Amino acid sequence: MENNFSIYNTLTRTKQLFKPLHEGKVGMYVCGPTVYGDGHLGHARPAITFDVLFRYLRHLGYKVRYVRNITDVGHLEHDADDGEDKIAKKARLEQLEPMEVVQHYLTRYHKAMEALNVLPPSIEPHASGHIIEQIEYIKKILESGYAYISDGSVYFDVPKFNRDHPYGKLSGRNVDELLSNTRELDGQDQKHHPADFALWKKAAPEHIMHWPSPWSEGFPGWHLECSTMGEKYLGESFDIHGGGMDLMFPHHECEIAQSVAHNGHDTVRYWMHNNMITINGKKMGKSLGNFITLDEFFNGTHPLLEQPYSPMTIRFFILQAHYRGTVDFSNEALKASEKALGRMLEGYRRLQELTPSESSTIDVSDIRRKCYEAMDDDMNTPMVIANLFDALRLVNQVKDGHATATQADIDELKTVFDTFLVDILGVRTEMAGDSAEALKPFEGAVELLLDVRAKAKASKDWATSDLIRDRLAALGFTVKDTKDGAEWSLS
Numbered sequence: 499m500e501n502n503f504s505i506y507n508t509l510t511r512t513k514q515l516f517k518p519l520h521e522g523k524v525g526m527y528v529c530g531p532t533v534y535g536d537g538h539l540g541h542a543r544p545a546i547t548f549d550v551l552f553r554y555l556r557h558l559g560y561k562v563r564y565v566r567n568i569t570d571v572g573h574l575e576h577d578a579d580d581g582e583d584k585i586a587k588k589a590r591l592e593q594l595e596p597m598e599v600v601q602h603y604l605t606r607y608h609k610a611m612e613a614l615n616v617l618p619p620s621i622e623p624h625a626s627g628h629i630i631e632q633i634e635y636i637k638k639i640l641e642s643g644y645a646y647i648s649d650g651s652v653y654f655d656v657p658k659f660n661r662d663h664p665y666g667k668l669s670g671r672n673v674d675e676l677l678s679n680t681r682e683l684d685g686q687d688q689k690h691h692p693a694d695f696a697l698w699k700k701a702a703p704e705h706i707m708h709w710p711s712p713w714s715e716g717f718p719g720w721h722l723e724c725s726t727m728g729e730k731y732l733g734e735s736f737d738i739h740g741g742g743m744d745l746m747f748p749h750h751e752c753e754i755a756q757s758v759a760h761n762g763h764d765t766v767r768y769w770m771h772n773n774m775i776t777i778n779g780k781k782m783g784k785s786l787g788n789f790i791t792l793d794e795f796f797n798g799t800h801p802l803l804e805q806p807y808s809p810m811t812i813r814f815f816i817l818q819a820h821y822r823g824t825v826d827f828s829n830e831a832l833k834a835s836e837k838a839l840g841r842m843l844e845g846y847r848r849l850q851e852l853t854p855s856e857s858s859t860i861d862v863s864d865i866r867r868k869c870y871e872a873m874d875d876d877m878n879t880p881m882v883i884a885n886l887f888d889a890l891r892l893v894n895q896v897k898d899g900h901a902t903a904t905q906a907d908i909d910e911l912k913t914v915f916d917t918f919l920v921d922i923l924g925v926r927t928e929m930a931g932d933s934a935e936a937l938k939p940f941e942g943a944v945e946l947l948l949d950v951r952a953k954a955k956a957s958k959d960w961a962t963s964d965l966i967r968d969r970l971a972a973l974g975f976t977v978k979d980t981k982d983g984a985e986w987s988l989s
């Protein structure tokens with residue numbers, strides 16, 4: 499299967515032509531959420547970025563196995579090796595069973611993803627459902643000599659590993675500096691070196707999530723689940739591993755070290771990282787008071803929000819930037835995206851109503867190629883959107899009677915929009931069922947007024963015709979007369 503799809507590989511720091519390991523098939527793994535709180539904008543970006551990748555690979559004809567994990571154990575506060583488990587802490591504070599916390603936030607995460615039109619992955623494995631596999635994985639790393647047991651816990655030996663294999667090659671961290679860190683290990687520390695990380699942690703008596711293992715009653719380290727589950731479902735070598743840039747170090751660096759220690763070679767062929775979202779120029783954080791959940795965006799209930807923003811506005815906003823660029827949220831930026839999306843959907847609707855002519859005065863031959871070129875260039879979604887807006891200008895020229903298009907050209911435009919806007923960018927062109935139903939009588943009433951106005955015009959009753967147009971305009975409706983009759987839109 500031939501393709502021209504290039505993706506930026508964080509590991510090689512170059513754009514590379516994508517060639518899957520197995521003809522016609524792609525294995526991809528993306529780090530999913532730690533389910534101890536509501537999803538926020540920072541969760542939406544990787545989910546949407548890798549959803550577009552998933553959609554595009556499928557569009558190119560690949561059979562894709564997309565694994566996105568659920569972290570429900572072992573993710574300690576501050577991503578560290580000490581401190582409380584994020585889920586156990588939430589469970590303690592809310593007096594719930596840890597799995598109640600997981601189920602509650604997982605259900606809400608799925609709902610938010612569905613609202614954003616993010617397709618479900620092929621497999622969504624839970625860390626807590628793969629404890630046996632993780633224990634077996636640790637045993638093999640211990641056999642390789644790159645891990646040691648310390649008071650019931652097992653740690654990965656980073657300095658020893660680094661003598662044989664480069665540690666830090668993904669993030670480009672200065673490992674010598676990291677390893678020469680002479681910070682005194684405090685007396686409590688069971689690690690031989692501060693850079694070492696936990697593969698298995700012995701549970702403190704108050705720790706509520708623990709499992710039996712050869713070393714202690716305890717729980718797996720956070721980094722381990724992704725190496726274990728990636729290999730279980732995608733094999734010892736697979737094509738793509740994705741995640742947010744914030745996971746590059748230490749999480750993904752540790753994943754690489756674990757799989758090299760386990761298998762003797764790298765597992766992942768293409769590493770892809772999406773950039774972060776800032777809010778009014780600042781990093782998002784619970785302590786900074788600028789932490790806005792997805793539900794708050796959808797309902798407009800956070801004090802920083804001037805209005806609600808629909809899930810499709812959020813999706814469009816994220817896709818208007820290249821996934822490797824930073825995105826800054828502001829009300830102005832989101833309102834601009836809302837307007838742009840509105841113009842796009844209005845154009846899509848007008849496209850469905852075009853009347854074909856005998857000949858074309860527009861040229862649609864290049865649009866499809868340009869959209870593919872943009873996607874092939876490391877998923878340049880802002881360029882795809884720019885090409886679609888160029889195509890919309892043609893749609894509007896034809897609709898407004900300034901140009902003509904044959905049936906074949908109209909069909910080509912429809913194919914381009916259905917392929918790129920709907921299938922690949924995943925933009926929903928229909929309103930959600932409920933709101934569309936609720937708006938039907940309202941739309942009917944506007945249509946009725948326009949029918950009355952058409953009758954008035956036909957009998958040259960200009961006063962009535964103008965009155966209806968002006969009163970609708972005062973309410974925010976724009977009425978436009980076209981050769982197929984009057985059209986309205988809400989400005």
Ligand SMILES: [Zn+2]
Nearest residue numbers: 529530724749
């Ligand atoms: Zn991960």
